[in-house]
Amino acid sequence: MKRRQALKIVTLGALAEAASQSVAAHGLASGYAWTPGDHHLAFFSEDENRMIDELMEMIIPADDHSPGAHAAQVSLFADLMVSTSDVAEQQRWRRGLEAMQEEVSRSSTAQALAKAAANESHPETELERFFVVLKRMTVDGYYTSEIGIHQDLNYQGNAYLSEFPGCEHEAHH
Amino acid sequence: MHIYDVCVIGSGAAGGVMAKELCEGGAEVIMLEAGEEVPPARFLSHKWPYELPYRGLRDEKQAPFYPKDISAIRYQDTDSGIGVDRVRVLGGRTLHWNAVTLRYAPRDFRERTLAGIEEDWPLSYQELAPWYEHIEQTIGVCGQDDHLEILPAGKHYLPPLPWRCSEHVLARVGKSMGIPVIPVRKAVLTLPYDQRPPCHYCGHCMDGCDVSSIFTTPDCVLPKARATGRFTLRQNAVAREILTDSSGRAQAVSFIDRITRSEEQVRARVFAVCCATIESARLLLNSKSPQHPDGLGNSNGVVGHYLHGHIGGGVSVYLDELASTKPVNQDGATDHVYVPRYNQLSGKRDYAGGWGIQVNFESYMFPDQAQHLRGYGAPFKAEVRRLQPGYLFLGTFCKAVSARENYVAVDPHQTDAYGIPIPVIHYRFGENDRALWRDHNASLQQLASRLKGTVFSSLDNGPGGFASHEVGTVRMGKDPQTSALNGFCQAHEVKNLFVTDGSSFTTSSEKNPTLTIMALSARAADYIKQQRRLNAL
Structure with a gap:
């Protein structure tokens, strides 16, 4: 070794x-620290969770560097966050889920996501607004997970150091 | 009823220093604090996001510093982006700060004389300088003397923090534009000092330092007050009003114990109000009596007015020359460099004041660029990862002008959980603020562009405030008709009443206020000691 x-x-x-x-x-x-393993769905139905899980994995997929949103169980994190949000936020998700389900049933999950994401900077439809919400949740959940922090970003901090190593690259000075 | 020499209300930077100085000077001091102690053992600083119930996204780490039952407030008639800090805990804002400690420059005390706006302070830099020195040595400050007129230095600093790659790049590019970049001065230890260990560079300054390497009042000055045997602390004591005798002198504080819900009083000969800008004004305005019908020491109606603080924004630059490099531990002691005000170095402006830039004071753990990058899928994920090592954050702090029409009031018809009228905020940016903001915006965009990288900016959203740096609501002044306090933070109308926190500021510069708050408080404590010896209080 x-x-x-x-x-x-x-x-x-x-x-x-x-x-x-x-x-x-x-x-x-x-039970203080949230672990996805023992999480019971509180807002999404089983079908909705399957769809959200699939969509989130498309937003942050597994690649040859690290696992993606599915492995990080981000949909379960989303269920926790939405189920403990205020009514207005829950209604926003409910409307978005319905719009997305309708689009998925009309075409495919991949096509529905592409359509939802087409106008990200200036979303106008329910479907487009839902993409912004869904992506934000995916980013929040993935990059606060063990997989996102350690495997994907290879974050080196949150440590006790006896001294801080400053930059020693002449090129940066 | 026992009568203390001095009652200090509030345990933050101002109150902590006041209590220490007075106890060491022989006074018997009682301190009231509305919040309670959150000892380091309860800090969640080093917890990983996935160890927290909501991944830290609902401020779980800082929630203990912000108890909801004593932080009610209403914003009325304010510009968007305005918020005041509601920290209520033993130690106040010193438990939740980045510890940047900058001296005001001589010119910062003389806006009326030099820029023709606002008022001059009733004291000069030269009068405050020995107290800056005293505080810097008390709390331990790292940094160095950079020989800058705009940022005077002390004589004793701990070694500066080593710079990250991104900070060297900033200094190199800044130099080519005439923008100085210097080692930050902050109350973070880089060597053992005053029986406290040096920083361990975890980046969690704002979540509570578990080893006391950052200055806080509970870890650094309250133990010194306690060691004198003359210090009494009452936490969970929510001050309702200051009561006066028939001559109008302050005589007692009426407060509610948050645990028992009972109302109590504490008597003292002198009162030091150190509750910070919103709460100090609120307490005085809620202290009405026949002698003080508009609130304590407020016959001229100044108390509550002239609310202001820093306005600013943030720019993230993911530097091309650092993107894709191997990830290293960059956490450090949050910011390691500082960009002092530079707009006075060239050209003539059509506004007064300037801005400074704090650098890299936000966490390196969460990739902010993922909130801003468009698209999804494998390219999105790879781009987030590629940019991450190049992170450089610039946070600006701009001078805001103190104006009478901006104020905090109290609403007798809306009370908090203890029946105390809540504060109500009224704030609008002025012409000078907007002109400064526009120039600052252009300068930051030029700097970001010269740094070369992927840029995300909050500047387009317009100015925000006050970065937890609100000041001015019980201001000092030479003229008793237009100010509440004299140059020793003593109420013009109530000789045994002092207000030594940020509310006492006559004006604000672009510099962080806490070092000046502590210097003013130490100077006021010295004055109280003198006046007590003369029996003049």
Whole structure:
């Protein structure tokens, strides 16, 4: 094993331990942190969740670099967020879901998404407005997930450093 | 009933300094704080988003600092984009700040004389300078003397923070445009100081520092007050009004205990109001008596007026020369460099004031570009990833002009959970503000373009305010007819009443206010000590 790899594993192990100690110290119930595995749909129906999951995976798909929105279970995160939002937000989703379902049944999921996304900067129809809402939720859910943060962006921070390594590239100075 | 020497209301930057200085000077001090202590063990700073119930998207990390029962407010007749900070916790805004600590320049105290607008302060930079020095040494500030007229320096700084690649690029491009870029000065430790450890560069300054490397009053000055044996703290104590005796002198504070819901009083010889710009004005306006029918110390009707603060916007530049590079840990202590005001260096303007730029003070974890990039699918995802290492954020802080027609009032018909009339905000940008904004907008767009990269900007949305830097509602002044306080933050009409937070500012510059708040508070505390010795309060 390379030294860097070993260090990484040690660091992650230490972090995990620190995190569980921290949870205990805060007296938080184990269900405090949201985990998609035990989530029960509270706003979407099973059919709606399947459609949202499929659409979100098209917005942020798996590629050869990292898994996508499906693996990150972003649709379940969306269900949590919408089900705990105010009535106006829920109605916005309800209208959007209906418009999207209608479009999907008329053509295909891929074609419906393309049509919804066609006017992203100035959405005018219910379907177009829903794309903006759906994409925003996909971005929020994916890039706050373990997959989005660690596997896709390869984020290196949220650590304890003894010193901060500044830029040492002459070209930038 | 016991009578304390001094009652300090509010535990933030102003109140914390006031309590420490007075206790160390021999006074017996009681401090009232409407919020409660949130100790570091309760901070969620290092939690990953996926460990939080809503991924942190509903401000879960900062929610403990913003209890809803004591933050009711109404915005009435305000321009869009205006908001005031409602933090209510032991330590106040020092628990939720970036700790940028800049001295005002001599000219910042003299707008009337030099620019023909607003009023001069009733004190000069030279009078405040020793107190800036005192505070900088008390709290620990990293940075350096950059020999700039617009940004005077102290004598004692901890080593500056190392710069990121993006900050070197900014400095290089800035230099070619005559825009200075200097190491930021902030109350973050880069070496062990005053028995506190140096920063560990996690980037969570604004979520609560779990090891006290950033200055907060509960970690840094309240322990010093407590160590004197002359300090009493009452948290969860919501001040309703200051009561006066038959001569109109402040005599007691009436407050409600948030836990028991009972009304209590505390008596003192001197009162220091340190509740910040909205709450201090609210408290004085709610303190009506036969001697003070329009609120305490407010016979000229000034209290509540001249509300202002920073206006600004944000620009993200994803630098071409850094995009696609290997991701590294860039969190650091949030901002490491600062762009001091530069519009005075060239040309003549048709407005007064300028702006400074805070750099990279937002998290590196969430890719903001994903909110702005158009499209979807594999190209979208790859572009988000490609841009991420190139992130450079510029946040501008522009001077706003203090104007009488902008104010906070209280509404006797709308009360909070404790029956106290709530504050109501009235604010409109003025002509100078808009002219400055336009010039600043053009300059930022030019800078962003010269930096070369993918740019996303909030400037097109128009100015926003106040970046948690609201000031001015109980202002100092030379003329008792047009101000509430003298140059020692003492009420013109009530000799044993002092107001030492941002509300005391006569005018605002483009610089962050907290260092000046602390210097004013330390200077006022020294004056109180002198006056007590002379039996003049």
